[in-house]
Amino acid sequence: MQLEEVNPAIKGLVVLLSVIFLSLFLTVWTPLLFFIITVLATFAFGKVSFKKWLLVLLPFLLVAFGYLWTSIVFADEEFKIGSKIIAHFWFITVTESTLQNGLSLALRVLGFASLSLLFIFTTDKTELMLSLMQQCKLPPKFAYGILAGYRFLPQMKDEFQTIQNAHRIRGIKRATTLKDRIHQLKRYIIPLLASAIRKAERTALAMESKGFTGAKGRVFYKTTSIKKKDVIFLLSSFLVMAICYYAPKLFHFTF
Known part of the structure; x- marks a missing residue:
């Protein structure tokens, strides 16, 4: 199954559900696993140029580093109390709690970015509009x-x-x-x-x-539908979310 063949409406639904899923967890391992699986799926099931993908990802890497840096440097003192000190550089004190918070935010940004790039690089614009009109009833x-x-x-x-x-x-x-x-x-x-x-x-x-008035009920030259592979893709996304949620608990990854 190629990602380019998946119905864009189903693909967009999966991206939306995945974003909501990542927003619920302030841990390190869940967004990290999700980011790795998303990147692997992008290149394993999609025809995506790695050079182009990496070039577009670079700004998101800078944003992720900014989240990590600000979470460590500008963390509240109350947030550091009782937390194990990992390192100390000049006026910067890196504690376990600030590092975990910064990594969680940074990896969450990378998770959102990988989902966006998966959708953008594997979705045709015309197919997306047709799917939104036919499946999502967009005028x-x-x-x-x-x-x-x-x-x-x-x-x-x-x-x-x-x-x-x-x-x-x-x-x-x-x-x-x-x-x-x-x-x-x-x-x-x-x-x-x-x-x-x-x-x-x-x-x-x-x-x-050409007779286009924007009225509903028009006939399309090319139709899109939800097929078996679209259902498989949707169910696979739920499986990935379950793995990302339960795997850290199964292997006792507490950080």
Whole structure:
């Protein structure tokens, strides 16, 4: 079973339930096990580039380190009382309770990040919108609007580069001061907004000319359904949650 073949609505439900599950525990081993299993599942059952995945994960690693650092350095003194001292560096005292709290928060962030990356890298945008309309009963006018807006993002990037090149050709120097940067930003925003409005109007006219009114009960060229593999994926997620919850207790991991 490939993750790309799983119904996006079921996949999103699993991500939502997993986030709620991770939010209930302030331990170290449960989010750590969940993070490891999620990463293994991403590469074992999904066609994901490790280099691209790691590149997107890097900001979350920095956020996780920030949680760990602040939990240790800025912990309340009452939180340290009665806790075993592990290390002491200059004005920083690392106790067992502060380290556990920091690691728990950091691993929870990594768990959320791994779930998000699993969903993003293994889900097609069109399939997601179709699933939301057919399984979750999302109104078509919202779904197609979101999909159309997403399709415009790469074009906005190309237009931004075109405007930059046009300014350079006309001899407009690159801004160096804060005041110049604000004026430069205005020169970029107004043409981009005008172009976005024109694209939105053309898209609306094109959809209306094809008979799209946003009414419910429309017929889809491609249909999505909940299949046996989707149920297996959902049940497997419950099994993973159970393993992450009971394994630390079974092996007496108290930290």
